[in-house]
Amino acid sequence: MEFGEAMGIASAVVVSFGGGAAIIAACSSWLGKIWADRLMEKEKARYNKDLEVLKNDLVQQTEDFKNNLIQQTESVKMKYQKSEILFRLELEAASAFIALSIKVNPRNDFPGKDWGEVCSETIQDFPRIEDMLLNYMSTWGAILSGEAKNEFDEALSLIFNHKFGDDTSSRTADEAVREFFERLDKVESIMKDQIRTQVTV
Template identity: 25%
Template sequence: MEWNAVFQLVTASLASIGVGGALVFAMASWLGKVWASRILERERTALGSELEKTKRELDVVKETTLRFQNDKILTYRAVVDVVSKVLASFDSIEQGRLCADEAASRFDEFNEQRIRVYGYLAMLAPQQVMDAQDRLMDHLLCVSQGDEPYEWSNVRNLAIDLLNEIRRDIGIDKSPIQYNGQL
């Protein structure tokens, strides 16, 4: 066999192997891309499902938090309503504009509302709010029973303390308010 024939045989063999190899490489590359796109699509779908689930869970947490915060605000408004009503009654009694029977009736109403408000607060308020409310209500009860004098500045300070604790709890503004009036 001549070198020329051997060279042609080797060249022909390499060419056929090269073409076959190129075909195998091209097919493997195409098949790899198909598999990769299928895997990627499956992962996207799974990730999309996870994201939707997480979004739904976050929406539930957000809604629950907003409802709880709204309940707190409504409860605190009820507290302010009860306190303002009883303070108006004390002012009327102090200035002689309210007869004894009507004052007793208002005190009974205040006592009922005070107990109700305490229950509402106990469900939602932190201990600092409860303590401020207790100090104010205890003082008002002592005044109504004649154990302490009715002094507007003392009542006002206790009411402002309660309002400041409420403001801290709600998170509206953590800086305390103060009375800057003349009376």
Template identity: 30%
Template sequence: MSIEEILKIATAIIASLGGSALLLGAFSHWLGGIWAKRMLQDERAKHEQSLQELKTKNEAALEDLKAQIDTLKQKELTRHFDKLSIYKDVIHIVSEILRELEAVSSSKQKSINPDVEHSFALNRNKAYGYISLISCQEVLDKYNEMIDFFIPIMYEGSDSTWEEMRGKADSMLNAMRKDLGINEGNIAYRGER
């Protein structure tokens, strides 16, 4: 075998292998592209499914949170109106006794009307209980200060001025206003009587 023949055979082998390699490379590239597209489609589908599940969970959680907020709002609104109602009742009791104390302190009448005294004695303890159930300690403290101020006047004949009595009532009212969220400052009696 001559060198020329060896070169021809080697060239033929290399050419045949090179052509196959080229075909094999092209086929691998084509097949790899198809697999890559399929894998990408599978990954996209998985991600979209995960996103949809997450979106559904988030929507459900958001609806649950909205329902909880609505329930809390309703409870707080009911509590606010309960406080307002009880505070109105307490103010009624206090107004009644203040009227009597003012009449006695200004010498318009000699003594407190027994019916008013009885009503006050009965209702002041109810008011204490109601305030204790729905209010804060500050309101209860101001209520107690006022009642403790009124009792010696009513039962022991202690003297007091209208301004002092009214001041105790205003102090309680300011605590109630604060508890109700009315933050426009304190109120004070600025009248002449």
């Protein structure tokens, strides 16, 4: 075999290997692309699924937050409305009490009236005053604070003990009437303070 033939065979072998290598390289590239596309689709599908889950979670959280906010808003509205109603009732109760207090004090009819006359008239008027106070309490008792009720009850107790002149305590009529009006003033003061407190809040 001559050198030229050997070179021809060698070059044919090299060319055939090179061609095979080119074919293998092309096939590998094609297969690699298919696998990469499949992997990419698979990853894309997984990410889309995860993204959808996150999106649904976010939508649910947003909806929950919105519902919670609506509930809180409604709750605040209801509290405000109740507070407004209570304030209005307290204001009416205080106004009614002030009017009552003016009616039961003889000095309001005649500002210069002697204290002795005031005591005498008040003691004589205790049965009527008691009815007025009890009527007031039946209408507005639920609105009065505990402190105001205590003072109110003390005022009623003074009337009860003195209206028939059979007070067993050592209080004189003068002291009883003075304390009675002090109790009424205290109730009025408590009610006014309660209203002022609500106005400033």
